[in-house]
Amino acid sequence: MEAVLLFGGQVWGHPGSDAVVVAEGRVVGIGCTEDLAGLVATQRDVGGGAILPGFIDGHTHLVESGLAEIGWRLDVAGCGREEALARMAAAGRLRTKGEWLFATGWDESRWIPDARLRRSELDRAVPGIPAVAVRVDGHLAVANSEALNLTQDVAKGAPQLVDVELGEIREAAVFAVLARVRPDDATIREALRAAARSCHRLGITTAHIMTGSVDPLVILDAAPGLRLRVVIHPPVDRLEVLARDGVRSGQGNAWGRWGGVKLFADGSIGARNAAVSLPYESGGRGALNCPTAWLSERIAAAERSGWQTITHAIGDRAIGQVLDAHRGAGSDRGLRHRVEHYELPTVEQIQDTAQLGLAVCMQPNFVGNWSGAGGLYETALGGERDAACNPFSAVIAAGIPLGLGSDGMPLSPLYGIASVVRAPHEGQRIPLEDAIRGYTEGSAFLSGGEPAQGRLAPGGSADLLVLDGPLDVESIGRRSVTLTLVGGELVYNGMEDA
Numbered sequence: 001m002e003a004v005l006l007f008g009g010q011v012w013g014h015p016g017s018d019a020v021v022v023a024e025g026r027v028v029g030i031g032c033t034e035d036l037a038g039l040v041a042t043q044r045d046v047g048g049g050a051i052l053p054g055f056i057d058g059h060t061h062l063v064e065s066g067l068a069e070i071g072w073r074l075d076v077a078g079c080g081r082e083e084a085l086a087r088m089a090a091a092g093r094l095r096t097k098g099e100w101l102f103a104t105g106w107d108e109s110r111w112i113p114d115a116r117l118r119r120s121e122l123d124r125a126v127p128g129i130p131a132v133a134v135r136v137d138g139h140l141a142v143a144n145s146e147a148l149n150l151t152q153d154v155a156k157g158a159p160q161l162v163d164v165e166l167g168e169i170r171e172a173a174v175f176a177v178l179a180r181v182r183p184d185d186a187t188i189r190e191a192l193r194a195a196a197r198s199c200h201r202l203g204i205t206t207a208h209i210m211t212g213s214v215d216p217l218v219i220l221d222a223a224p225g226l227r228l229r230v231v232i233h234p235p236v237d238r239l240e241v242l243a244r245d246g247v248r249s250g251q252g253n254a255w256g257r258w259g260g261v262k263l264f265a266d267g268s269i270g271a272r273n274a275a276v277s278l279p280y281e282s283g284g285r286g287a288l289n290c291p292t293a294w295l296s297e298r299i300a301a302a303e304r305s306g307w308q309t310i311t312h313a314i315g316d317r318a319i320g321q322v323l324d325a326h327r328g329a330g331s332d333r334g335l336r337h338r339v340e341h342y343e344l345p346t347v348e349q350i351q352d353t354a355q356l357g358l359a360v361c362m363q364p365n366f367v368g369n370w371s372g373a374g375g376l377y378e379t380a381l382g383g384e385r386d387a388a389c390n391p392f393s394a395v396i397a398a399g400i401p402l403g404l405g406s407d408g409m410p411l412s413p414l415y416g417i418a419s420v421v422r423a424p425h426e427g428q429r430i431p432l433e434d435a436i437r438g439y440t441e442g443s444a445f446l447s448g449g450e451p452a453q454g455r456l457a458p459g460g461s462a463d464l465l466v467l468d469g470p471l472d473v474e475s476i477g478r479r480s481v482t483l484t485l486v487g488g489e490l491v492y493n494g495m496e497d498a
Contacts, residue, residue, distance in 0.1 A: 003040045004023070005021050009048060010470055021039065025488040027459065049467045056206040058439075066192050076105050085122075119148070119168075143177065202413060216234040224255045236302070249335065250448045260308030266315050267286060275287055275317035277315075313341065338360065339358055344388070359400065363409070365409055365419050368419025371386055392427075404443060440455065462486075
């Protein structure tokens with residue numbers, strides 16, 4: 001691979017430098033154009049754009065994103081209620097009898113009135129075939145009568161998670177229904193390729209993938225061909241098999257590595273089943289998904305097999321449970337156990353998280369989507385808790401290792417960074433430098449990476465991106481990616497489209 005000079009930009013983390021030299025998949029030089037230009041024949045002017053380390057998205061559902069991109073699932077994100085139903089109706093007319101329709105991404109918090117979809121609406125829109133519409137957070141879905149009839153055993157096995165009259169399905173029941181109709185391995189590979197191309201356009205060079213019901217070995221096998229580095233996080237119910245096969249966190253290669261096993265302590269604020277101490281504005285305090293003793297035992301079992309754990313916990317009751325579970329397990333700090341989302345921690349819980357040596361992965365795009373006057377958080381939790389949720393500033397001040405991810409809502413680090421540096425509440429806002437760090441070296445740390453990973457440094461991997469202009473708080477919301485390199489290979493060239 002020939003050496004390439006990127007010049008005429010602003011090199012992030014290197015004040016006064018405007019050029020980067022890449023060769024053999026590595027960064028081999030950073031400095032001033034006049035000092036480096038004579039050493040390299042192939043040169044590219046980046047036109048004053050910022051040159052950054054490639055983004056590392058610490059939390060994605062890349063298979064699901066790809067399935068929506070290739071049309072295997074119907075993407076209704078951003079649609080109004082009537083548009084979402086109309087798109088489902090149109091897609092349903094193309095299905096044959098017995099063929100399922102899955103729609104994803106609806107968000108009633110943006111609708112007026114903000115009422116959820118109902119079984120009766122799906123029955124009218126998609127008659128005669130099984131149809132399931134999954135809410136944007138993945139913790140609640142609505143099914144039509146055909147789908148409910150085909151999954152009666154799910155309702156019988158977990159009646160507390162299924163409201164047959166409304167068609168609402170929650171938490172583990174959602175996962176069980178979706179697992180009934182799985183794409184084959186060829187479709188998963190196609191979906192991963194489509195999602196990887198989206199990552200390239202967004203400057204993402206490494207993605208942490210929550211695999212859900214998808215066989216993680218299919219993802220690991222596909223990884224080298226994606227031109228995207230992936231960290232694979234299987235559900236905890238695969239732990240026994242993986243451990244028996246001698247697999248543990250950190251194993252893999254430059255393209256695909258094993259991360260941690262995923263657990264769920266609660267649901268989501270949008271579904272009103274995140275476990276909170278004070279009631280939601282509409283009543284109820286959500287629910288914990290499992291006993292603390294079970295959670296602690298699973299954490300200890302993972303540690304015995306050399307596995308990191310990644311535990312979804314949004315409400316303060318769930319976060320408290322996760323902290324108690326780690327205390328009970330006597331967690332090993334070296335495994336970098338993670339608490340995922342961490343939206344409503346108390347002040348005391350933030351301090352306890354730091355003392356336990358846990359890391360957190362938070363989603364700044366949640367703030368962009370749902371915080372502020374009239375948003376989901378204010379509607380569900382009230383103004384005081386809206387201002388207190390997603391306390392990025394306090395997490396950083398406490399010294400807790402922080403990585404940032406998108407959760408695919410949307411899959412865009414720039415949107416997340418813009419959301420957190422210009423958040424509506426002071427405790428949510430952090431400096432641009434910290435936001436960039438969270439989406440680079442912070443997320444590298446979450447998967448066992450050393451400090452040099454996620455930075456632009458001589459000798460480091462040439463995973464980098466170029467923006468279409470300089471980077472500052474005022475302009476961040478208008479910036480887009482023009483170039484993405486992974487291992488020194490140009491995987492996206494938006495300059496040719498300009």
